[in-house]
Amino acid sequence: MKKNNKKGFMLAETLIVSTFIVGVLLFIYIQLRNINNNYSKTLAYNDVTAIYSANNIRNFLLQDNYEEIKTYFHNNFSLDEANPLVYLDLTTCPTDFINEEGYCQELLNQLNIKQLLFTDETNEYLLRFIDDDNNLSSNMKNFIKSQKVDNEIAKYRIYIETNDGKLATIKMEKAGSSPVAEPESFATDSWETIASAVSSGQTEKYNIGDTKEVEVTGYGTFTVRIANKSTPSECNTSGFSETACGF
Numbered sequence: 001m002k003k004n005n006k007k008g009f010m011l012a013e014t015l016i017v018s019t020f021i022v023g024v025l026l027f028i029y030i031q032l033r034n035i036n037n038n039y040s041k042t043l044a045y046n047d048v049t050a051i052y053s054a055n056n057i058r059n060f061l062l063q064d065n066y067e068e069i070k071t072y073f074h075n076n077f078s079l080d081e082a083n084p085l086v087y088l089d090l091t092t093c094p095t096d097f098i099n100e101e102g103y104c105q106e107l108l109n110q111l112n113i114k115q116l117l118f119t120d121e122t123n124e125y126l127l128r129f130i131d132d133d134n135n136l137s138s139n140m141k142n143f144i145k146s147q148k149v150d151n152e153i154a155k156y157r158i159y160i161e162t163n164d165g166k167l168a169t170i171k172m173e174k175a176g177s178s179p180v181a182e183p184e185s186f187a188t189d190s191w192e193t194i195a196s197a198v199s200s201g202q203t204e205k206y207n208i209g210d211t212k213e214v215e216v217t218g219y220g221t222f223t224v225r226i227a228n229k230s231t232p233s234e235c236n237t238s239g240f241s242e243t244a245c246g247f
Contacts, residue, residue, distance in 0.1 A: 045143055046191060046214070048198075048224070050168035053111040054160045055195035058170055060107055061090075061118075061158070065099045066172070069118060070156060072097065077120075084129050087119035087159075114163045115140060121155035121171070123147055143167040148215070170195065186210035186226060203229060 061069065069088065078085040090097060091113070093104035108116065115137070119126060123144055130141045140161050147169055156172040171192060183189055183197040183205040197203055212224045 045146060046168050047166045050160065050162060050166040051170060051191050051195045052198055054158060054168040054170040056111060057116060057160065058158060058172055060104065065097060069097045073118065079125060086125040086129055087117045089135060090116045090118055112162045112164065113160055115161045117159040119157060121157055137161060139165060139167060187212050
């Protein structure tokens with residue numbers, strides 16, 4: 001009888017220990033999966049190539065019809081639940097806002113743009129309506145929700161999504177505002193400064209191996225590293241690693 005009790009105790013002890021180990025392993029798996037998912041999202045958010053594309057689009061808008069775009073948005077901005085207007089969708093280069101429609105379409109095509117939004121600096125009003133907005137992809141919605149931006153409705157920015165799932169946002173330069181700062185270092189320069197420097201070929205201050213800390217709301221802080229500065233012809237081929245394509 002004592003022998004049976006001893007076996008029963010050992011079986012119960014084994015079950016308890018096994019349950020504990022399974023619980024610990026399950027917890028570790030969930031944490032690793034979340035880290036991996038967050039890392040994957042971060043790779044797609046404000047990717048260097050996407051910021052470069054956003055900067056090119058911003059420069060085009062500033063030279064094309066920026067004042068009228070701002071005026072229209074300001075005059076028609078609405079928080080009406082039935083018919084809100086908290087952004088302008090410029091993806092199709094509408095002639096109501098764009099003078100050089102042909103150039104605009106070619107630019108967005110070359111930059112592989114899926115969607116281009118023009119809105120105010122704050123994302124407070126976007127967040128009120130985007131969940132029910134069928135015009136925006138789930139990727140774009142999640143990206144907007146992750147961004148920390150200045151709470152100034154008098155200022156403006158653009159959001160872009162590429163056909164390969166990359167997303168970026170960048171401020172529009174206002175009339176009378178200070179010019180983009182000169183590049184100093186990859187670690188301390190703003191993304192606007194980095195995008196402007198890369199666009200103009202002024203990358204002397206940025207070196208392979210330089211890193212930059214990037215904070216993504218809800219996902220923590222990540223390190224972005226310059227892996228390459230060259231652009232081999234293979235970058236134009238399908239499936240080639242983007243990390244080998246530099247800026």
